[in-house]
Amino acid sequence: MIRVIVADDQEPVRTGLCLLLASLPDVEVVGEAADGIAAVRLARRLRPDVALLDIRMPGLNGIDATQMLAGPAVAEPVAVIVITTFDLDEYVHGALRAGAKGFLLKEAGPQLIGEAVRAAANGDALISPQVTARLLGEFSKPVRKVRQPVSPLTGREEDVLALLATGLTNIEIGERLYLSLGTVKTHIAGILTKLGLRNRVEAAMWAYESGRVRGED
Template sequence: MTIRVLVADDQDIVRAGLTIILDAQPGIEVVAQAADGREAVRLARRLRPDVCLLDIRMPDVDGIEATRQLAGPDVEDPLAVVVITTFDLDEYVHGALKAGARGFLLKDAGPALLTQAVQAAAHGDALIAPSITARLLATFAQTAGSPPAQPLEPLTSREEEVLIPVAQGRTNSEIADELHISLSTVKTHLAALMRKLDARNRVEIAMWAYETGRIKT
């Protein structure tokens, strides 16, 4: 099944480069390009791509607002959004994740990581690269203005065990191998974590883990 991607970036050369990289990957097709957030939202709503790859800094409507309009908590049928940025300590990344982005990348991440992020988002997952996302989440956890929300129900000991590798960027398969449980069991615990933490995806689970001090860098 081909993963349909929308690429939005206000720099022509970056947008073209991302498109070339993604189109060269088997099973991925760039179906639209946008030069700003407003155009990205319009095209995304019309074409319903599997993944929207959005630059965080764009004119008119920026990546955060575009993410909120496409994947925010009030969106009835949200799209998968991956944010891409130049700076690994960009102050807007936290806002983008809160707005509903499933993950983010640096523009120099390379074809392999870019492909992994798109594939993960298309399959309802999120790429959380330990070398980038972990440091960012920890930074924003330290500067968060409000205390983290308490879970709707206490986490079980196994859910706590699954929570840590999720926040560290492990895939479901890696978590299954690490904890010696089945893939379906991992998915069951992930679903429970999302319900109890009122999280929409793995990124929000990871953010909660950092905000509560369960993961430290």
């Protein structure tokens, strides 16, 4: 079972998310919090597989809470998914930069939320499809110099990266490129090593920032 905590300051929303998660056969809700400070304390105490955090909470917002639970300075990070009603680029960007492994809108149904929770628990990441191309496309604008890989990406790594940046899962990438799941994971690991990045979300950002993939106009 995937152990999950839910943090949202609105009780009806929090209850609804808990009920939705509880309906999934492989997910167990092990705790709830009504603000960011309580969420961080709860996650540190219970060590859930995934923390589902609202982005706007009193005391400590979801981005700051994510930074404390999953940021680069955290020795034993918790997999965090940020969920919100507000489809704002600065929220998504801030959450992913803070270390979140997923970003979902609250209108997402049980299937997508379940996929995001499973992906996060497995060390993968998922962004709500309706915001992926639009959000990451913003990074194609030449606002700053991006880091270069320590060694060139192979042709196949470039193929994997391009599909990863569009929001496809490892399984979907494998189906498109006729690769096994293990081979896809190996390519992604190679990409992250060469770019000095922590996860596939940062790799997707890099793909847009470097111009490897173009966003929607």
